Amino acid sequence: MKKTHFSIFMLFLAFILLITDPLSPKEFPQFKQPVLITSAGQSAEVQLASVLAKRAGLNYSLSKTATSRDLADVKTIALVIGTSLKGLGAAGLDMSQENERVSSLIKATQQFNIPILCLHLGGEQRRGTLSDQMIKTVLPFAQHVIVVKSGNKDGLFTEICNTHSIPLIEVERAADALEPLKNAFL
Amino acid sequence: MLNKFKYSNFSAFLLVLLSLWLIYSCSPTAKDNKALPSDKHQPHNVYGQTGMVVAAHPLAAKAGLDMLQNGGNAVDAAVATAFALNAAEPFASGIGGGGFMVIYLAKEKKVTVINFREKAPSGAFPEMFKIGGESSVELRREHGLSVAVPGALAGWNYALNKYGTKNLNDVIKKAVDIAEQGFELSDTFSKINKDEYEKLLKNSGEESNYLNDGFPYEPGDVFRNPELANTFKSIASNGIEEFYQGDIAKKIVKAIQDLGGILSFEDLSSFQPIEQEPIKGTYEDYTLYSIAPPGSGGLHIIQLLNIIENWPVQKWGFNSAAYIHHLSEAFRFVFADRARYLGDPEFVSIPVSPLLSKKYGARIAQQINPNRSLHNYPYGEFDEKDNDKESTTHLCVRDKEGNIVSLTQSINHFFGSGIIPQGTGFLLNNHMDDFSRDPESANAPRLNRRPVSSMGPLIVFKDNEPVLVLGSPGGTRIFPSLTQIIINIFNFKMNLDEAIEAPRFFSYSVSGEPRNIYLESRISFEVRQTLESMGHTLTIREDYDNYFGGAQGLMILPRKRGMHGGADSRRDGYGAGY
Known part of the structure; x- marks a missing residue:
């Protein structure tokens, strides 16, 4: 009897540990494909995310200036955060237009229940007033975040x-x- | 008598001792050659008594210094530094690009200019970048069509043969070492590598030697370029003909034509640099020498100084609202002239003398409203008879004989066109983008023309002796930035590196209409507010933003007290003296 109690207790303990372990992979949400990769700030890291997605074998498309019109059939949005004045200039956008585009896109993803995976791949070099502003705006809507440590x-x-x-x-x-x-899409 | 003799001996001894102490305490060596400050933006002048090299990367500056210390003159050292920059700062300049060199020959007291600016291929024509009636940015910047005939190697070789004392093999050695052994990448390199990632992927693929297993390099990664080392060795053995007529030429043409370009083998084999007279202007007690068109930087710096001479800039104060307002307005007028008149002087006539006249400077100064932005900036009108045909990393070198080189060169945008000829390790320029989008412009692309450049390497003299050597990369920001540095030194009495590190601003005009004022964020909020109230729209850039260039300078101290070097912390500038 005592042995059974002890076994039950151990099992319960293991269960508690399993559900509370902050590093457990089960904590991380699983995303579905196809993925739409887009930028939040027009930094060049959006291209980096695209190469990563290709190497991970994901079914993805890339649109640096995606809007709600690009969401048809999309199961996940990969939002690559980082603001670049050079990138904004190349895209013909200013900061307020980019903020507006990203906010509208996030609103649409919520409407269509499309989860957001956020990536910040530029490290410390891609921080600063404008990038930080974007991080603070976008990050609370993410279901999962991957960040280069120095950032x-x-x-x-x-x-x-x-x-x-x-x-x-x-x-x-x-x-x-x-x-x-890769693991996020297993 | 004996006492008197002893007393006078003692006095003489004291006098000698005092003199020695004075010499020591006044020597710039004692106070200036401190270790580099931990904050790289902290102004820091390096000191040299005999010779100095200031360049955009420490390894390049050291390569030049090594050449000086081993008996090379300023031209030898400048070329060694230029090769080393191709290895250490390959994203900004190299044998795939072009530029200008101002040389001062101390014995002859002569200033000359070597123009090795790239040329348009012989198949170029004004509408070559148009798709559906619109000028395509992609064709101009990231396509085979964006590449102009590279001139750097021909220019360096010309300078070396005519004014140097060493051969190609000697000046190339350090660059080979840097490319083979590699070096730890700086934040600057890594950030630029990330910014230009898309272009590199597109034109040189994930296997590019400018990417680390297909990804941008991170700060601290070691970057090696054995392919570039082999290219340099091949040039050292076979001469520059290898590049313009040999195997490398074939690879260049193939890489460009595979990506839709028109540059031909004949375009390469016929390229020649030109030796030109410098242009000359004065500012207060100083005389400036710089490059003539198609380099526009020197001309516009003199134009700007002619305008500024009419204003009490010291009274207004450094980077005050009045100062930034007036200079920004002046920049806009100068850009109107640039768009109207500048082109390749071999093909178009340019009113150089009237543009450089003090009278014209005063006329523009009078047109500027001290309280409001004008919103309209017409170009100057001159009589046809006044037209004449006189005519991006920077490095400065001075040798023990007093010879000087001020050299600015570029592959245009960072990482140029992103095109790397197979197995060569160097990047090709995208300088065709420097031609005008307007097919009617004096600077429209046409066969064999050189595009207008904003470069402005210069040497400043006082009483016929050189006092300042200066230059900068930075595209159209070059001449506005250099003008600000000159004013910082001569009017605001800053020392060289203080003047280089000081906050900068920029504005321009297009078709007579103003564009924003771009400011480094260190310029105060109050000043920004005043500028806005004067009708300006502002764009705030980073604290130390390489958008405004990366100036390198060398200041010769009076009374043979050596020289100071100032290198810009907006990039990885470094000075090395001895």
Whole structure:
């Protein structure tokens, strides 16, 4: 009897540990394909995400300036955060137009229940006033975040993710985002 | 008597001691050659007594210094530095590009210019970038059509043969070492590599040697370029003919034509640099020498200084609203002249003398309203008879004889066209983008023309002696930035590196209409508000933004007290003296 009780207790403990382990892969949401990769800030890292998606074997499309019209059949949005004045200029956008586009897109994803996977791949170099503003606006709507560690030196991503209970994965360099990206779509 | 003798001996001894102490304490060496400050933006002048090289990368500056210390003159060192920059800062310049070199020969007291600006291919024509009536940015910048005939190697070789003392093999060695052994990448390199990732992917693929296993390099990664080392070795062995007529030429033509370009083998084999007279202007007690068109930087710096001479800039104060307003308005007038008149002087007549006249400068100064933005900036009108045919990394070198080189060169945008001829390790320029979009313009693309450049390497003299050597990359921001540095030194009495690091601004006009004022964010909020109230629209850039260039300078101290070097922290500038 005692033995049975002990076994039940151990099983219960294991269950509790399993559901509370912050590093458990089961915590991370699973995303579906096809994926639409787009930018939030027009930095060049959107292209990096595209190469990662190709190497991960994902069914994806890339549109740097995607709008709600591009969401047909899309099961996941990969939002690559990072603001670049050069990129904005090349896209013919200013900061307020880009903010407007991204906000409308997020609104549409909520309307269609499309989950958002956020990526910040530019590291410390892709932080600063404009990028930080974008991070603070976009990140609370993410279901999962992958960030290059140096970009989270000050803990901004950790803080927002903790506040909104969003699973966060840190990687050393952009190329290391490949595995977590693959895992997100298993 | 004996006492008197002893006393006078003692006095003499004291005098010598005092003199020695004075010499030591006044020597710039004692106070200037401190270790580099931990904050790279902290102004820091390097000191050299005998010779100096200032360039956009420490390894390049050291390569030039090594050449000086091993008996090379300023031209040898400048060419060694230029090769080394191709290895250490390959995204900004190299043998796939072109530029201009201002040389001062101390013995002859002569200034000359070598123009090795790229040329349009012989198949070029004004409408070559149009798709459906619109000028295509992609064709101009990231396509085979974007590549102009590279002139750098021909220019360096010309300078070396005529004014140097070493051969190609000698000046190329350090660059080969840098390319083979590699170096740790800076934040600057990594950030630019990330920014230009899409172009590199498109034109050189994931296997590009400018990518790390298909991804951009991170700060601290080691970057090696063995293919470039082999290219340099081949040039050292076979001469520049290898590049313009040999195997490398074939690879260049193939890479360009595979991506839709028209540059031919004949375009390469017929390329020749030109030696030109410099243009000359004065500002207060100083005389400036710079490059003539198709380089526009020198001409516009002199134009701007002629305008500024009419204003009490010291009274207004450094980067005050009045100062930024007046200079921005002046920039806009100068850009109107640039668009109207500048082209390749071999093919179009340019009113150089009237543009450079003090009278014209005063006329523009009078047109500027001290309180409001004008919103209309017409180009100057001159009599046809006044027209004449006189006519992006920067490095400065001075040798022990006092010879000087001020060299600016570029492959245009960072990582140029993104096209790398197979197995060569160097990037081809996209300088065809410097031609005008307007097919009627004096600067429209046409066969064998050189596009107008904003480069403005210069040497400033006072009482016939050189006092300042200066230049910068930065596209159309080059001459506005260099003008600000000159004013910082001569009017606001800043030392060289202070003047280089000081916050910058920029504006321009298109078809007579103003564009925004671009400001580094260090310019105060109050000043920004005043500018807005004067009718300006502002764009705030980063604190130290390489959008405004990456100037390198060398200042010769009076009374043979050596020289100061100032290198821009907006990139990885570095000075090395001895």
